[in-house]
Amino acid sequence: MDGSGSIHRILVVDDDDDVRNGLARALSLHPRLELCTASDGFEAGYQFASFRPHLVLLDVVMPGMGGFDICERLRRFSGEYSVKIIILTGFPGHGSNEQSIVAGADLYLTKPQDVNTLLTHIEDLLGD
Amino acid sequence: MLPDPGSVRAGGVQPGNDGMRPGREQQGVPAWPRQDLIEAARVADALGQGFFLLDAKGRLLLINRASRRLSGHGSGALTLRSLLKACFPTDSDRDAARSVLLGVARDRVPAQLSTVVQGGERIRNLLLQAAAVPDAASMMVVVSILDVSMCSSVAERPEACAGDMDCAADQLSPGCGPFRSARYGFFDANPDLCVTLDARGRIEQLNRRALASTGFVARNVVGRHFSRFLGSHARRRVREAFDTFASAGAIDNLEFDIVGKDGRRLEVVASARARGRMGDGLWQGAWVVLHDVTRRNLLQRQLRQADRLAVTGRLAAGVVHEINNPIQAILMHLAIVESALPEAFDQRDSWKRIVQGVRRIRQVGADLLDLHRGPSSEDSADLNRxxxxxxxLVRAQFRKAGIRVRTELAPDLPSVSISSRHLYQIILNLLLNALGVMPQGGILTVRSRGRRGIGDVAIEIADTGPGVSAEIMQKIFEPFLTGKDDRGTGLGLFVTYGLIRDSGGRVRVDSAAGRGTTFRIHLPCGDSAR
Known part of the structure; x- marks a missing residue:
């Protein structure tokens, strides 16, 4: 992703402070990405409505509402507004890839991922 | 441990020829010696084996204490009826058992009965082995009772032991006359390996089971010292035990290994009892009963290993899951710091090492998680492909290391019931393992085998590397075991084992120091022909 073109808003949803802030800060080094974070499903819903992200990076195992649940709701409530969703899980279980497809995610990744790999995936999904 | 006098029924031991086998007396065969029977019962008692003797009419002639104990029979008067009542729970079982025992006396064909009894709080699986006593003046049946609860199944018990008496008797040294009868009745009805030794420890006689298990012919063994057949690890320990034998006259539950024909190794638990003292205070010899625990030990070792690996696997996956998040955070923060590093940063080397270290931790986690990734939708694979x-993928590396690759892939293999991705990983791990053990070159042989409708397909990957010692073999599939340099994570074989096990397959490793290593994997067929 080069430095020119429009700004993309990314929402990072993860209950782990280090991961959430790390992801947000590392990705925000890229000049065309604007970052926002949420630590649970409730906050994610709020940020989704106010921040209007182009892409959501979503953790799976979180207290309260899990990533697949959040993913499904975001899809249901996004309406004509098209958002890309990447599931980024630290606990890959049997069948979770299939589950992510059912929930409507665009991509399923397991932690840990390099910044560059993440950027490549984000670029692929958002195009330009 | 002498027999309970009350258990030797008065008048039970037949005094002589009862007319059922005319002509014996004319041949000068003396009467059945009561003392000989008692000695057999006493030895059986000392070894914890039930032993009783019946006549052709089903009368109990002699019974030892162990029979009472094993059957859970109370202290009341013993008859065959009451003994069978203790051993067999239902009337029909009891009648069947009685007719089997009488059938043995009539037809002289050995028989075997299995039953489950509850003695006190313990439930026991008993095995009754009945055989006609050879050379007995009257028709008699000797029955041994063994507690086989410890065995994984009755089927595991040998059948050869109940072999025919005449043949066994032929292999005995002559001159014992009818005195041998009770002993060999006890011997041949015995599913364990029985051996008698003379005063110097030389082998006198063996039962059929001992011959069958070791593969020896009696004439090649009789007269040789017992220690010649001990495994190298056992020699000193067993000799020491037999040194104390001189004073104690007994050895109990001594575990060691013996070596049979062609070097076959048996693990046994042995008990021994001395036979009567001679004038000079020395024992006349010893009865030795060896219980073959080779298979049991093997199963136990496999079970322990599977258990340990399963626990380790779960633990490892849990740990990996826990470290995924911090590593993700570290990777992000490394990127942040890296973007802010000044051109002239003079600790670049340390920085590089940090990044490499994190990458390595990440690789360990990824290797372990291969075990726990979701299965792909595909459930069968073409092994040869x-x-x-x-x-x-590895051919170039093999060529570089000077390793010649030989492939013998069977044509028309059925597909195997595992995803291609997992199968690919299993084979690749084993190939990389072979590469690691042959840095100076060698030969790698890859063979596949299997036919449609047979049930499983096998692949063999054999190297000509240094092989693994028995000690390493025990833990070859454990995690973090690595014989190579630092490059590996030590998880390759551990992951391989887990993938094979999860697919319902099994793996066998044959190796010895200096002889290379062969991994043989059996995988279930994915075809409907399965």
Whole structure:
């Protein structure tokens, strides 16, 4: 992703402070990405409505509402507004890839991922 | 441990020829010696084996204490009826058992009965082995009772032991006359290996089971010292035990290994009892009963290993899951710091090492998680195709290391019931393992085998590397075991084992120091022909 073109808003949803802030800060080094974070499903819903992200990076195992649940709701409530969703899980279980497809995610990744790999995936999904 | 006098029924031991086998007396065969019977019962008692003797009419002639204990029979008067009542729970079982025992006396064909009894709080699986007593003046049946609860199944018990008496008797040294009868009745009805030794420890006689298990012919063994057949680890320990034998006259539950014909190794638990003292205070000899625990020990070792690996696997996956998040955070923060590093940063080397270290931790986690990734939707694979692909990937490395690759892939293999991705990983791991053990070159042989409708397909990957010692073999599939340099994570074989096990397959490793290593994997067929 080069430095020119429009700004993309990314929402990072993860209950782990280090991961959430790390992801947000590392990705925000890229000049065309604007970052926002949420630590649970409730906050994610709020940020989704106010921040209007182009892409959501979503953790799976979180207290309260899990990533697949959040993913499904975001899809249901996004309406004509098209958002890309990447599931980024630290606990890959049997069948979770299939589950992510059912929930409507665009991509399923397991932690840990390099910044560059993440950027490549984000670029692929958002195009330009 | 002498027999309970009350258990030797008065008048039970037949005094002589009862007319059922005319002509014996004319041949000068003396009467059945009561003392000989008692000695057999006493030895059986000391070894914890039930032993009783019946006449052709089903009368109990002699019974030892162990029979009472094993059957859970109370202290009341013993008859065959009451003994069978203690051993067999239902009337029909009891009647069947009685007719089997009488059938043995009539037809002289050995028989075997299995029953489950509850003695106190313990439930026991008993095995009754009945055989006609050879050379007995009257028709008699000797029955041994063994507690086989410890065995994984009755089927595991040998059948050869109940072999025919005449043949066994032929292999005995002559001159014992009818005195041998009770002993060999006890011997041949015995599913364990029985051996008698003379005063110097030389083998006098063996039962059929001992011959069958060791593969020896009696004439090649009789007269040789017992220690010649001990495994190298056992020699000193067993000799020491037999040194104390001189004073104690007994050895109990001594575990060691013996070596049979062609070097076959048996693990046994032995008990021994001395036979009567001679004038000079020395024992006349010893009865030795060896219980073959080779298979039991093997199963136990496999079970322990599987258990340990399963626990380790769960633990490892849990740990990996826990470290995924911090590593993700570290990777992000490394990127942040890296973007802010000044051009002239003079600790670049340390920085590089940090990044490499994190990458390595990440690789360990990824290797372990291969075990726990979701299965792909695909559930069968073409073994030959996947093998060729994996070989293609490492061929250049093999060539560089001077390793010649020989492939013998069977044509028309049925597909195997595992995803291609997992199969690919199993084969690749084993190929990389072979590469690691042959840095100076060698020969790698990859063979596949299997036919439609047979049930499983096998692949063999054999190297000509240094092989693994018995000690390493025990833990070859454990995690973090690595004989190579630092490059590996030590998880390759551990992951391989887990993938094979999860697919319902099994793996066997044959190796010895200096002889290379062969991994043989059996995988269930994915075809409907399965």
């Amino acid at each position: 996947v093998t060729r692909e994996a070989l293609g």
